[in-house]
Amino acid sequence: MAPDATTHLALDLTRDAVRLTEDLVNIESVSGDEQRIADAVQAALSALPHLEVQRFGHTVVARTHQGHAERVVVAGHIDTVPLNDNLPARRDETRLHGLGACDMKGGVAVALRIAATMPVTNRDLTFLFYECEEVEAERNGLQVLSQTHPELLEADFAILMEPSDGVVEAGCQGTLRADVTTRGVRAHSARSWTGVNAIHGAADVLARLNAYQPRRPVIDGLEYHEGLNAVFVSGGVAGNVLPDVCTVSVNYRFAPDRSEEEAFAHVREVFDGFELRLSDSAPSAMPGLSVPAAAAFVEAVGGRVNPKFGWTDVARFSGLGIPAVNFGPGDPHLAHKQDEFVPLEQITTVEAQLRTWLGGDA
Numbered sequence: 001m002a003p004d005a006t007t008h009l010a011l012d013l014t015r016d017a018v019r020l021t022e023d024l025v026n027i028e029s030v031s032g033d034e035q036r037i038a039d040a041v042q043a044a045l046s047a048l049p050h051l052e053v054q055r056f057g058h059t060v061v062a063r064t065h066q067g068h069a070e071r072v073v074v075a076g077h078i079d080t081v082p083l084n085d086n087l088p089a090r091r092d093e094t095r096l097h098g099l100g101a102c103d104m105k106g107g108v109a110v111a112l113r114i115a116a117t118m119p120v121t122n123r124d125l126t127f128l129f130y131e132c133e134e135v136e137a138e139r140n141g142l143q144v145l146s147q148t149h150p151e152l153l154e155a156d157f158a159i160l161m162e163p164s165d166g167v168v169e170a171g172c173q174g175t176l177r178a179d180v181t182t183r184g185v186r187a188h189s190a191r192s193w194t195g196v197n198a199i200h201g202a203a204d205v206l207a208r209l210n211a212y213q214p215r216r217p218v219i220d221g222l223e224y225h226e227g228l229n230a231v232f233v234s235g236g237v238a239g240n241v242l243p244d245v246c247t248v249s250v251n252y253r254f255a256p257d258r259s260e261e262e263a264f265a266h267v268r269e270v271f272d273g274f275e276l277r278l279s280d281s282a283p284s285a286m287p288g289l290s291v292p293a294a295a296a297f298v299e300a301v302g303g304r305v306n307p308k309f310g311w312t313d314v315a316r317f318s319g320l321g322i323p324a325v326n327f328g329p330g331d332p333h334l335a336h337k338q339d340e341f342v343p344l345e346q347i348t349t350v351e352a353q354l355r356t357w358l359g360g361d362a
Contacts, residue, residue: 009036011044013116017347018096021109024078025089025098031079031139034058034131038078041112041129050119051127054152058131059141061152062115064124070293071124073158073322074115074354075142075313076108077133084338095341103335106342107161107328110351114358122359126155133313137282142313146320157293158317159354163330166346168298169308170325171256172315173224174284177231178267179247180205181275186237186244198246199235205248206230208270217255220287222307224255228270249279253309256284285315288323300357301327 011023029037038058046053051062058078080100089098096106108129115127130141137143146153162169182202187195214226228250235246250271254263260281268276288294289305298305308314308326317324329346 009040011040013044017109017113017351018344021106022089024105025101031132031135060129062127068124071155073126073155074111075128076161078129081336097341101342102163102330102340106347158322158324160326161328162312162326163328163332164326165331168305168325168327170287170305171285172308172312174254175311176252176281177279179277180271181247184244187242189240195242197242202246220289224307227253256286283315285318291323294323301353
């Protein structure tokens with residue numbers, strides 16, 4: 001544990017967003033160990049009379065009730081990937097370094113500042129600070145909440161504070177993994193002609209992957225870029241035995257205009273004639289930029305929109321019929337890296353843009 005990983009258990013939400021980000025980074029919160037940060041977030045928000053605060057496990061929900069016709073969810077996960085010698089936080093003139101600085105405590109700090117310092121807004125708000133985003137889906141706090149208390153997620157629009165370089169990233173591509181298996185007959189390698197080598201049989205699987213031309217569909221004016229790639233190859237029995245089984249695991253990243261069923265059907269088509277098993281799948285999310293709330297948000301934060309190539313929890317909101325975008329400080333390419341950081345300017349700019357959109361002063 002970092003020397004001062006527990007020194008900021010009392011969060012002061014009146015501090016500027018940069019210093020608040022640093023405070024959050026210094027609360028170690030690897031997935032499954034979010035109690036301390038959830039306690040700090042709950043305590044800080046519960047002191048605010050304009051918020052109704054509830055807690056479910058280590059997920060904290062805070063809601064305003066101003067009687068507006070429109071409700072917006074602002075969500076961010078409070079967990080991080082495991083430590084990699086990158087705590088405590090350190091700051092220079094332009095960047096804040098440390099575990100979770102980019103993914104996504106900078107975004108969480110902005111959301112906490114908005115929750116604390118904007119008691120009056122032009123839309124009602126639901127703030128979600130949830131656990132276990134970085135691990136398996138059944139532990140994801142947002143997923144659990146959607147199953148146990150779906151009424152708390154009801155909204156017209158959602159903003160996921162994922163790192164997006166301070167630019168709106170709309171929708172997200174779906175992802176699935178499938179195992180393509182070839183089978184042979186075991187034999188002693190000294191008499192290989194008496195058997196069938198399953199690894200050699202996988203040559204056509206790899207050839208099809210090498211020849212594959214991914215789609216680049218344009219959806220709501222955004223060009224997505226699919227990909228189909230081998231991510232694991234397993235096979236072999238011993239150094240002198242022809243293997244009778246070889247499995248190539250492939251990962252398909254599919255654009256938002258395809259459902260999970262359509263995506264798997266496409267993979268089956270690519271590997272027609274091979275034994276195929278679906279091992280994992282997560283849906284895509286349409287950009288939804290034609291929805292009035294989404295269009296107004298995009299205009300308010302500069303009008304620039306990029307497609308989201310990776311998978312994020314916007315897909316969960318999309319599955320609930322809620323249009324959602326990714327919008328937060330930090331370069332998503334730095335997520336999970338040992339040297340991840342968040343630019344200080346992006347933290348302050350994202351906060352200012354959200355404040356303006358919600359009817360406050362920048």
